[in-house]
Amino acid sequence: MKAFGYVAAKDVTDAVALLAEHGAGAKVLAGGTDLLADLKFAPHHPDIIVDISRLDDLKDIEVADDGLHIGALVTHSEIMRSPVIRDMFPALVEAAYTIGAVQTRNLGTLGGNLVTCVPSMDSGPTLIALEAEVVIAGPGGERRIQLGELFAGPRKTSLKTGELLTDIIIPKANLHKPAAFEKFGLRKGQALALVNAAAAFFVDNGNFKAPRIALGAVAPIVIRAPKAEVYLEGRKITEDAMAEAGRIAATEAEPISDFRASADYRRDLIAVLVKRCLANSHARATTKAKELVL
Amino acid sequence: MTDVTLTVNGQTRSASVPPETTLLVLLREHLNLTGAKLGCDVGDCGACTVIVDGMAVNSCLMLAGQANGRNVTTIEGLATRDRLHPVQKAFEDTGALQCGFCGPGAIMASKALLDDNPNPSVKEIRDALSGSLCRCTGYTKMIDAVQEAASVLRNEATKQLTDART
Numbered sequence: 001m002k003a004f005g006y007v008a009a010k011d012v013t014d015a016v017a018l019l020a021e022h023g024a025g026a027k028v029l030a031g032g033t034d035l036l037a038d039l040k041f042a043p044h045h046p047d048i049i050v051d052i053s054r055l056d057d058l059k060d061i062e063v064a065d066d067g068l069h070i071g072a073l074v075t076h077s078e079i080m081r082s083p084v085i086r087d088m089f090p091a092l093v094e095a096a097y098t099i100g101a102v103q104t105r106n107l108g109t110l111g112g113n114l115v116t117c118v119p120s121m122d123s124g125p126t127l128i129a130l131e132a133e134v135v136i137a138g139p140g141g142e143r144r145i146q147l148g149e150l151f152a153g154p155r156k157t158s159l160k161t162g163e164l165l166t167d168i169i170i171p172k173a174n175l176h177k178p179a180a181f182e183k184f185g186l187r188k189g190q191a192l193a194l195v196n197a198a199a200a201f202f203v204d205n206g207n208f209k210a211p212r213i214a215l216g217a218v219a220p221i222v223i224r225a226p227k228a229e230v231y232l233e234g235r236k237i238t239e240d241a242m243a244e245a246g247r248i249a250a251t252e253a254e255p256i257s258d259f260r261a262s263a264d265y266r267r268d269l270i271a272v273l274v275k276r277c278l279a280n281s282h283a284r285a286t287t288k289a290k291e292l293v294l
Numbered sequence: 295m296t297d298v299t300l301t302v303n304g305q306t307r308s309a310s311v312p313p314e315t316t317l318l319v320l321l322r323e324h325l326n327l328t329g330a331k332l333g334c335d336v337g338d339c340g341a342c343t344v345i346v347d348g349m350a351v352n353s354c355l356m357l358a359g360q361a362n363g364r365n366v367t368t369i370e371g372l373a374t375r376d377r378l379h380p381v382q383k384a385f386e387d388t389g390a391l392q393c394g395f396c397g398p399g400a401i402m403a404s405k406a407l408l409d410d411n412p413n414p415s416v417k418e419i420r421d422a423l424s425g426s427l428c429r430c431t432g433y434t435k436m437i438d439a440v441q442e443a444a445s446v447l448r449n450e451a452t453k454q455l456t457d458a459r460t
Contacts, residue, residue, distance in 0.1 A: 040336060
């Protein structure tokens with residue numbers, strides 16, 4: 001790697017001040033699993049790395065009045081082990097399990113995965129389907145936005161100079177909302193998603209209530225599938241409805257063709273994965289058994 | 295320069311290194327511990343795997359500064375003068391390695407698994423080894439080795455308990 005400066009931030013305020021001071025020349029180090037791999041090949045190197053990996057305030061998982069808070073520095077391994085998350089949102093555990101190998105999951109953080117803004121990020125779809133919000137600390141104080149508003153484009157966030165993602169919140173209304181995540185890659189281990197997807201809905205008298213569908217790796221950012229959601233809202237829960245929602249969702253994406261898969265193949269995958277997510281969410285909603293099998 | 299003081303294989307070590315130094319380079323080039331290997335250098339192959347505060351990590355993806363104050367175990371920290379660590383012995387006995395380049399990483403990934411889970415299923419072993427790429431011989435014998443080591447370590451733990459009681 002080319003030479004750069006390094007400073008370990010003392011707290012969030014210190015990190016924000018350092019980021020504001022150095023502007024575009026600063027890069028945040030959380031887990032480092034994406035940052036260091038990128039820096040080894042980057043033509044330009046940052047002036048300074050602001051290491052936030054020791055900010056223990058950003059490592060909590062807790063249920064508060066407004067919902068489930070997951071600190072930006074919570075690692076994928078910590079998500080997999082968290083009793084609260086395993087109980088409330090096994091879909092987040094399923095997603096974390098598909099990220100890299102254990103070495104990556106031990107260092108890589110939820111916040112770090114989100115701010116990479118790669119369209120195939122495995123943390124994105126479940127949180128988007130659960131309508132997560134994020135807290136951003138900046139020189140002028142904190143602001144809270146929908147997670148979807150953080151994603152500005154491939155590898156591009158809406159964060160402004162001096163801003164730091166600190167917290168991810170699943171709102172109170174969605175606590176325990178049955179949800180599921182599915183990913184299809186070319187291998188089981190350490191593969192990028194050709195398509196990943198998540199679904200969440202409540203069951204109301206055998207009908208879909210507040211269905212949310214999110215898709216990854218098939219558009220410049222992680223997207224919702226609003227037409228499929230509208231189709232399902234209030235509809236009787238059947239396998240046919242799930243399959244039709246999958247077909248509709250496939251028309252809402254703009255997948256690319258590349259060396260991993262063609263656009264047509266990715267569209268076919270969307271239909272299958274959305275159907276599976278809906279079926280798995282329904283199974284979670286209707287059975288008492290919450291045992292998570294990975 | 296970044297000043298780093300950390301515990302490596304039970305000993306306190308210090309070094310002053312350029313900020314862009316990874317933990318892997320710190321271990322290999324500054325502390326002369328060349329067991330952890332430089333393979334892909336981007337966190338895919340696992341040849342650089344060491345244990346930091348009980349967790350298997352790719353030392354190529356961790357800055358030396360991040361390891362400041364932490365407890366690091368490398369392959370050099372496993373064997374004693376008298377004997378190989380049971381995981382090393384099991385890899386040797388089962389013929390789990392051919393060229394051996396992936397060995398230190400695969401063995402440290404296996405040790406981290408067994409420290410946490412004394413009786414892992416084959417699926418759990420495969421998952422723990424999925425970040426350690428072997429290009430010579432395959433993974434079947436590694437899985438056998440981890441099961442063998444798990445059994446030896448469990449028996450040792452039981453014996454220690456029994457001895458302590460008598």
